[in-house]
Amino acid sequence: MKILLVEDNEQLRVFVRDRLAEQGHSLDMAGNGQDGLDLAVRGGHDVIIVDRMLPGDLEGLAVIQQLRAAGNSTPVLILSALGDVDERIKGLKAGGDDYLTKPFAFGELMVRLEVLARRTTASLQTISELSVADLRIDFRTHKVTRAGKPITLRPREFRLLEYLMRNAGQIVTRTMLLENVWEYDFDPETNVIDVQVSKLRNKIDAGFDKALLRTIRTVGYMLTAHD
Numbered sequence: 001m002k003i004l005l006v007e008d009n010e011q012l013r014v015f016v017r018d019r020l021a022e023q024g025h026s027l028d029m030a031g032n033g034q035d036g037l038d039l040a041v042r043g044g045h046d047v048i049i050v051d052r053m054l055p056g057d058l059e060g061l062a063v064i065q066q067l068r069a070a071g072n073s074t075p076v077l078i079l080s081a082l083g084d085v086d087e088r089i090k091g092l093k094a095g096g097d098d099y100l101t102k103p104f105a106f107g108e109l110m111v112r113l114e115v116l117a118r119r120t121t122a123s124l125q126t127i128s129e130l131s132v133a134d135l136r137i138d139f140r141t142h143k144v145t146r147a148g149k150p151i152t153l154r155p156r157e158f159r160l161l162e163y164l165m166r167n168a169g170q171i172v173t174r175t176m177l178l179e180n181v182w183e184y185d186f187d188p189e190t191n192v193i194d195v196q197v198s199k200l201r202n203k204i205d206a207g208f209d210k211a212l213l214r215t216i217r218t219v220g221y222m223l224t225a226h227d
Helices: 010-022 033-042 060-069 085-093 106-126 155-166 174-180 192-204
Strands: 002-006 026-030 047-051 076-080 098-101 129-132 135-138 143-146 149-151 213-216 220-223
Touching: 002 010, 002 033, 010 026, 010 106, 026 033, 033 060, 047 060, 047 106, 060 076, 060 085, 076 085, 076 106, 085 098, 098 106, 129 155, 135 155, 155 174, 155 192, 155 220, 174 192, 174 220, 192 213
Parallel strands: 002 026, 002 047, 047 076, 076 098
Antiparallel strands: 129 135, 135 143, 143 149, 213 220
């Protein structure tokens, strides 16, 4: 799993990072709400852990609310020293998917993260169709169309488009594509991604009035219907 931890306690961040690394998971970390929100919006995480009380203007529940308002549905586990029922209800109503009180056992944290990640995987697997504007993937027939016009894609192009559509409206970095489409855990330092994205763009955008696949300079790519 790739996990984002938004927590101001540095000792706790390091502890969670090291324990997750022992089990083969990777962790992005932020020490305040704004940095955490910025990382979360970029996407690519299986689960996000957010501390309820964060320093600065953006506390934990505000981070979650803004994330949901931006259309990000990544599962969120709330960590908090506030454990009474009313606080749990507030956290869940704000958009959290689970709530764990401090202090906690790492084993319980790990199980809760795995459950949240499984829910997301199961949900994605049941989707039979994805669409962005008039661009559609039908997983039952393995066909891609735009405005009803069939688009023929090679297997790698299909996987690339699927990943972009599952993360529509979010910036997808080259690292995310290498890990999730090419299944590399290293950067081969070639322009293979740029070439494949260019080919895909020609197939899904050429001849249409509105371009859906955008290059975010120095950052990555985004598939979006919005200007």
